[in-house]
Amino acid sequence: MILELIQTVALLLALSLLHGFSMRAFAARPRLCETASGLIFGLVCVVGMMLPITLAPGVIVDGRSVLLSMAALFGGPLTGLVAGAIAGAYRLWLGGSGMIVGTTVIALGVALGLAYRAAWARGWLARTPLTLFAFGVMVHALSMVLIAQIPEQSIASIYAVLGLPYLLTMGAATTLLGLLLQDLAARQQNERSLREREARLRAIAGAVPDILFVLDENGRCLEVMTHDERLLYRDAESVLGHRLQEILPEAVGNLLMNAIRQAIVSGTPAITEYALDTPRGHRHFEGRLQAIEGKDAPRTVVLIVQDVTRRTLLEQERRIAAIAFESQQGMMVTDARTRILRVNQAFTEVTGYASEEVIGKPARMLASGRHDEAFYKALWQQLQAHDLWEGEIWNRRRNGEVYPERLSISAVRSEEGVVTHYVGCFTDITQSKINEEEIHALAYYDHLTGLANRRLLTDRLQQALGHGSRDGWRGALMFIDLDDFKDINDLLGHDAGDALLTQAAARLRSAVRETDTVARFGGDEFVILVEHLPAEEVAAAASAERLANKLLETMSAPYALRSQARVCTASIGIAMFAGHRQTVDELMQSADLSMYEAKRQGRNRVRFFDPVMQQTVAERLQLETDLRDALSGDQFELHYQAQCDADGRIDGVEALARWQHPRRGLVPPGLFIAAAERCGCMPALARKLLEMACLQLGRWARDPRFSALRLSVNVSASQLYAPDFVAETCAVLERTGCPPDKLVFELTESMLISDMAGAVQTMEALRKLGIRFSIDDFGTGYSSLAYLQRLPLDELKIDRSFVRDLPDKPSSRAIVRTIVALARSLGLRLIAEGVEEARQLRALMEEDCTSFQGFLFHAPTTIDALEARFGSMAVARAQGCVTEHAQAAARTEGMAAVETAQETLQ
Numbered sequence: 002m003i004l005e006l007i008q009t010v011a012l013l014l015a016l017s018l019l020h021g022f023s024m025r026a027f028a029a030r031p032r033l034c035e036t037a038s039g040l041i042f043g044l045v046c047v048v049g050m051m052l053p054i055t056l057a058p059g060v061i062v063d064g065r066s067v068l069l070s071m072a073a074l075f076g077g078p079l080t081g082l083v084a085g086a087i088a089g090a091y092r093l094w095l096g097g098s099g100m101i102v103g104t105t106v107i108a109l110g111v112a113l114g115l116a117y118r119a120a121w122a123r124g125w126l127a128r129t130p131l132t133l134f135a136f137g138v139m140v141h142a143l144s145m146v147l148i149a150q151i152p153e154q155s156i157a158s159i160y161a162v163l164g165l166p167y168l169l170t171m172g173a174a175t176t177l178l179g180l181l182l183q184d185l186a187a188r189q190q191n192e193r194s195l196r197e198r199e200a201r202l203r204a205i206a207g208a209v210p211d212i213l214f215v216l217d218e219n220g221r222c223l224e225v226m227t228h229d230e231r232l233l234y235r236d237a238e239s240v241l242g243h244r245l246q247e248i249l250p251e252a253v254g255n256l257l258m259n260a261i262r263q264a265i266v267s268g269t270p271a272i273t274e275y276a277l278d279t280p281r282g283h284r285h286f287e288g289r290l291q292a293i294e295g296k297d298a299p300r301t302v303v304l305i306v307q308d309v310t311r312r313t314l315l316e317q318e319r320r321i322a323a324i325a326f327e328s329q330q331g332m333m334v335t336d337a338r339t340r341i342l343r344v345n346q347a348f349t350e351v352t353g354y355a356s357e358e359v360i361g362k363p364a365r366m367l368a369s370g371r372h373d374e375a376f377y378k379a380l381w382q383q384l385q386a387h388d389l390w391e392g393e394i395w396n397r398r399r400n401g402e403v404y405p406e407r408l409s410i411s412a413v414r415s416e417e418g419v420v421t422h423y424v425g426c427f428t429d430i431t432q433s434k435i436n437e438e439e440i441h442a443l444a445y446y447d448h449l450t451g452l453a454n455r456r457l458l459t460d461r462l463q464q465a466l467g468h469g470s471r472d473g474w475r476g477a478l479m480f481i482d483l484d485d486f487k488d489i490n491d492l493l494g495h496d497a498g499d500a501l502l503t504q505a506a507a508r509l510r511s512a513v514r515e516t517d518t519v520a521r522f523g524g525d526e527f528v529i530l531v532e533h534l535p536a537e538e539v540a541a542a543a544s545a546e547r548l549a550n551k552l553l554e555t556m557s558a559p560y561a562l563r564s565q566a567r568v569c570t571a572s573i574g575i576a577m578f579a580g581h582r583q584t585v586d587e588l589m590q591s592a593d594l595s596m597y598e599a600k601r602q603g604r605n606r607v608r609f610f611d612p613v614m615q616q617t618v619a620e621r622l623q624l625e626t627d628l629r630d631a632l633s634g635d636q637f638e639l640h641y642q643a644q645c646d647a648d649g650r651i652d653g654v655e656a657l658a659r660w661q662h663p664r665r666g667l668v669p670p671g672l673f674i675a676a677a678e679r680c681g682c683m684p685a686l687a688r689k690l691l692e693m694a695c696l697q698l699g700r701w702a703r704d705p706r707f708s709a710l711r712l713s714v715n716v717s718a719s720q721l722y723a724p725d726f727v728a729e730t731c732a733v734l735e736r737t738g739c740p741p742d743k744l745v746f747e748l749t750e751s752m753l754i755s756d757m758a759g760a761v762q763t764m765e766a767l768r769k770l771g772i773r774f775s776i777d778d779f780g781t782g783y784s785s786l787a788y789l790q791r792l793p794l795d796e797l798k799i800d801r802s803f804v805r806d807l808p809d810k811p812s813s814r815a816i817v818r819t820i821v822a823l824a825r826s827l828g829l830r831l832i833a834e835g836v837e838e839a840r841q842l843r844a845l846m847e848e849d850c851t852s853f854q855g856f857l858f859h860a861p862t863t864i865d866a867l868e869a870r871f872g873s874m875a876v877a878r879a880q881g882c883v884t885e886h887a888q889a890a891a892r893t894e895g896m897a898a899v900e901t902a903q904e905t906l907q
Contacts, residue, residue, distance in 0.1 A: 035076055039083025042072035046088035046107075050095065066110040066140050067174045073114025074121070074128075075182040085111040099151050106144045113140055128183055130176050137175025138168050212306040217299040218265055220245040220258050231280040253277060257288065257304070264290040265300050274309070285313040331406075333425040339364040342422070351406070351429045353399030364425070369395040369403045380410075388412040393430070404431045447521040449499055450506035458520035458528055462585050465532050470580030473536050477545035479529040480574040480592035481509070481552065484604045486525035489567055497562045501569060508555045513548070528592070542577055542609065549573045549607040557605065570605035572596055577609070625680040627662065628673055632685050636661055639693050641867045643859040644713075644832055646851055647842065651871060653711040653832075655747070655854065656694040657861050658686075684719045691720075692733055697864060699738035706872065713745040713775060718752045722759055727766045734770065741771035745795070749777050753788055761791055768793045778834075779820060789827060797824050799850070801835025808844035818848050825849075 046065040065088050073081030085107055092103045117136060120126040145167075212233070215224035221244050227233060233240065246254040253275045264271040271290045276283060287309045293301045331352070332345040341359045349355055352367065359366070372395065384390045390410045397403050406427040413422040442448075445457035453461070465476050483505060490498035502525065509519045509527055518530040531548060534541040552573060559566035574596030576588050583591070591610040599608040631637060637660055644653035660668040677683040694714045701707035720726050734741055746767070753760050764774055773795040799820055806813035817833075824831040833845050836855030845853065859870070 032079070035079040036083055038076045039072065039080040040087065042068050042076070042080065042084035043087025046084060047091045050088070050091060065107060066144050067137065067171055067178055069107060069110035070114035070117070070136070070140050071175065071178050071182055073111045074118045074179070075186055077118065078115060081111045081114055099148065102147050102151050106147050109143060109147065110140060113143075128179065130180060133176040133179040134172045137172035137179075140175070141168055141171040211308070214304040214306065215301060216245070216261060216304055217301050218261060219299055220254070220261060222248075223301065229281075233279065249277070257290075260288065260290050261302050261304075264302050265292045268292060283310075284308055285310045330426045330428050333364065333427075335364050335423045335425070337420050337422065339423060351398075351427070352396070358399075364423075367396045369397045371395040371403065384410055384412060388414070396427075404429060405434050406430055447506075450503055450521050452506050452510070452527070453518055453520040455520065455522055458518060458522070458530060459585055461518050462530055462588065465530060466578065466581050466583075466585070466588075469532070469578065474532070475534045475536060475538070475541040475577060475579045477531040477534060477541070477548075478576045478578065478588050478592045479531065479545070479549060479552070480522075480576075480589075480596040481527040481529065481556075481571050482596050482600065483525040483556075484570045484572055484600070486569060489562070489569060493562055493565075493567075500562055501560050501567070504560050505556060505569075505571075508558075509552065512552055512555050528589075536579075538577070538579075541579075545575050545577065546607060546609075549575060553605065553607065572599040572604050573607045574599055575607065575609045621676065621679075624668075624672065624676050625682075628660075628676050628680065628682055628686075631660060631662070632682060632689065636663065637686070637689060637693070638863075639690065639697065640861040640863060642854060642861040643867065643871075644711075644852060644854045645858050647846055647853070649858060651710070651859075652852075653713060653745070654867065655713040656690070656697070656715075658690050658715075659861075683717055684723065687717045687720045688729065690714070691716075691730075692737070695733050695737040695739035695744070698740065698743055702738065702740045702743065707868070711743050711745055711773075713747050715777065716746045716748055721748065721752060721763055722756060726763060730767060730772070731770065742773075744771075745773045745775050747775045747777040747798070750779065750788075753792070757788060757791065761793075764793050775830075775832075789823075794827075794829055796830035796832060798854075799831065799833045801855075804833050804835045804841055804845070804855075805837075807841045814844065814848070817845065817850070821848050821850055 046068050050065060069081065069085055069088060072084040076084075089104050089107045092107060093100060095103075097103075113136075117126060121128055126132060211227075213224075213226040214222055216222055222240050222242065225233075225240050240248055244254075245257050248254070249257070256273055256275055260271040260273040272287065273290070274285065274287050276285050278284075285308070286306050288304055288306045290302050290304050293303060331348040331350075332343075333341060333348055334343040335341050341362055341364055344354075344356050344359060348359075352359075380390050380392075388411060390408075392408065393405055394408045395403055395405055407430050408425060408427040411424045411426075412420050413424060415421050445454060445460075446452065447454045462478065468474075469476055483501070486498065486501065489501060502521070505525075506519070506521065506527070509529065513519060513529060513531070516532060520528045520530070522528045529552075531545060534544050553571060556571040557568065559568050574592050574594065576583075576591035576595060578588055595608045595610040598611075599606050602608065637658060639656045640659050641654045641656055643651040644655065645651045658670055658674075660670075660673045662668050674683075677686045691714060694712060698710075698712045701710055701712075723729075733739070734744075748760075768774070774793060775796040775798055776792075776794060777798050778800040779797045797820065799817060803813045803816050803820075807817065808814060821831060830852065831850055832852040832854055833850050834854050836842055836845065836853045836857045838857060842853065842857060859867075862870070
């Protein structure tokens with residue numbers, strides 16, 4: 002049974018391929034194609050009914066429903082009706098008890114196919130494999146129901162004979178045939194679209210009046226179209242099949258080949274121009290090349306060539322005319338009485354007067370009225386003496402506009418030496434004057450605010466110094482900087498920042514006299530030059546101060562920025578001057594320094610220049626210079642302060658940086674650390690000090706006397722947050738042989754606020770190496786229990802500010818007690834810093850603090866002194882001689898070191 006179904010389906014599918022040949026054969030005649038397809042489907046149905054599955058005499062089953070439903074679905078009503086008529090006629094001819102039902106099954110197949118087609122056209126159903134399969138199963142299920150209506154047949158008997166294989170096979174056949182017909186329809190549509198597109202392109206190409214070439218990437222001509230073969234270098238027959246290099250002159254051929262390669266490589270049109278001698282004469286051409294999409298080799302391009310000879314000649318003439326026009330000056334010829342006889346076109350264009358309006362009129366009709374009688378008298382005197390006058394003059398146009406011109410007047414004399422004519426040649430220099438003014442503005446004025454710029458201010462200040470020296474008056478230079486301008490600029494944007502600067506400039510200009518100079522020095526800095534102040538020093542300073550306070554009040558008023566009111570105060574520095582006691586640069590620097598002093602003291606205030614301020618800045622700059630030199634030398638060293646218990650037993654050491662300046666001696670850390678941070682030397686200094694500490698700890702690791710010591714090193718923020726700090730530390734440990742488990746990095750609380758997550762990540766990476774961490778000056782910074790939980794810490798150091806007030810200040814004692822309890826609960830080691838008195842020690846011990854650091858025990862000292870002291874204490878301890886008296890002596894020595902250190906700092 003299954004083999005018969007498969008045989009029937011295979012036959013039907015094979016014969017249905019004839020449908021494809023029909024579609025191609027009659028593609029140009031749709032109705033004939035539909036009729037032919039209906040005949041093919043009907044004949045295939047007949048063949049199928051010749052090889053049926055016989056259920057009973059006169060009752061047959063075949064694949065007609067597949068073909069008829071698909072014929073109606075894909076071929077349309079005409080195809081379906083023709084196929085159905087043929088199949089129905091043959092089924093009636095066969096007769097038998099199933100004749101009526103069989104004919105009904107044929108009609109059902111056509112009807113269901115047309116219904117499916119209508120639903121597909123409206124978008125209700127798709128023609129997917131699953132839908133086609135379900136449709137096929139449904140059609141044949143209905144066919145089985147109809148067959149069951151034949152006498153002596155039933156659904157059970159039909160299903161027993163045909164069963165599920167029949168439905169599945171016919172459903173699959175419907176799907177397969179539907180997909181095949183759908184593919185044939187899609188191909189036919191594509192072929193039709195291609196033919197239509199090709200026809201359109203040929204029509205377009207035929208309508209274009211230019212020459213069209215189709216070339217391959219080697220320049221071989223595949224096709225040529227033109228309306229005038231006389232424009233071809235050779236006739237069309239000799240062009241086809243040949244390469245451009247073989248047809249055209251070498252230079253033109255190479256030019257087009259380069260354009261072909263450019264069009265193929267870039268995928269965009271390439272344009273080139275060339276000239277050829279054609280049967281129509283020497284012609285200029287413009288070629289546009291476009292590569293045709295495709296992956297086959299060789300690639301092809303379309304070349305459209307346009308004859309642009311006329312355009313080229315017009316462009317040449319236009320260029321020549323433009324050059325001639327630009328080179329011509331306004332010309333005017335007068336008689337001896339200066340009556341105008343002739344003018345040229347340039348005259349008309351400059352003055353606005355047509356020739357008929359000025360001929361016969363006196364030349365003075367062009368006068369502007371700007372020049373007095375003396376000017377014209379001098380002009381005529383020179384003209385009579387030399388027959389030539391040249392210079393700048395202002396004249397008037399026809400519309401009344403006064404304009405400047407460069408004028409040259411030549412006298413023409415007769416053979417007798419009598420002046421017969423004057424010839425005037427002139428050029429309108431209005432734009433030149435405008436350009437000069439713009440150049441002057443750009444050179445001497447700020448483009449945003451319109452104020453004087455640095456260059457103009459410097460010139461005026463130089464003049465003011467000279468005038469003040471000669472006339473005896475004093476002056477003031479005020480350096481003004483807007484407070485928090487950067488915050489407003491960053492928050493509201495540069496447009497708002499520019500608006501703020503413009504408003505600030507207007508306020509400054511309105512607050513000073515006309516004789517004073519207001520300049521924008523750059524960024525948000527302004528400078529005011531105040532001249533003609535009283536000669537008496539105190540009175541001049543008082544006048545300057547009154548003006549500065551007025552400016553502060555004016556600048557502190559709210560600014561309107563983007564519909565918001567924003568306050569931006571200013572800081573003002575004043576440098577007084579009288580004559581040439583100071584140079585321009587010195588005066589500028591003095592005003593600048595006093596302005597920064599005003600900012601340092603709280604902003605929104607006025608400060609006068611003080612020579613002490615200059616000296617302080619000079620010393621600071623020299624210190625920074627010396628610091629850079631020291632980094633490249635061996636001026637830095639480490640001193641060490643021991644950490645011990647109440648009995649003086651040393652278990653740790655802190656490394657402290659010292660700078661042994663060749664001239665200044667020992668520079669306190671408070672000075673050079675701040676200087677290093679200001680001048681950007683801190684990263685280099687920190688690396689140098691860490692290397693020195695690790696070298697020393699590496700030496701101690703190899704000496705049994707010191708191998709148990711821990712060494713604490715201060716780490717800066719620039720180190721902690723440097724991306725390569727972990728890698729650098731690993732390299733230092735490897736180079737120096739330093740045991741990481743004896744190394745302690747001391748951090749301050751304030752360092753951890755900016756990027757807690759980054760700090761934790763770096764600390765955990767270093768902790769894996771064995772390095773320990775301590776929080777220095779604990780209790781004075783962030784002091785959050787949250788960060789204590791997150792950070793991988795080993796110890797806390799109680800800040801000396803709390804230890805200093807022990808035991809007198811109850812609040813300090815309460816803080817110490819809290820820190821001790823906190824450290825004990827977190828399992829952290831605790832060290833009290835700055836222990837200098839015995840009573841401080843007793844108070845700390847009463848609060849269960851057991852580790853100490855301070856001058857009461859040991860002062861910071863050199864490595865040699867530390868090792869000697871450590872060795873002597875070890876010997877004394879071995880001999881059992883560490884007594885209270887010995888400890889007191891050590892503490893006395895520490896107090897002496899305190900006094901020495903205080904004297905050094907002073």
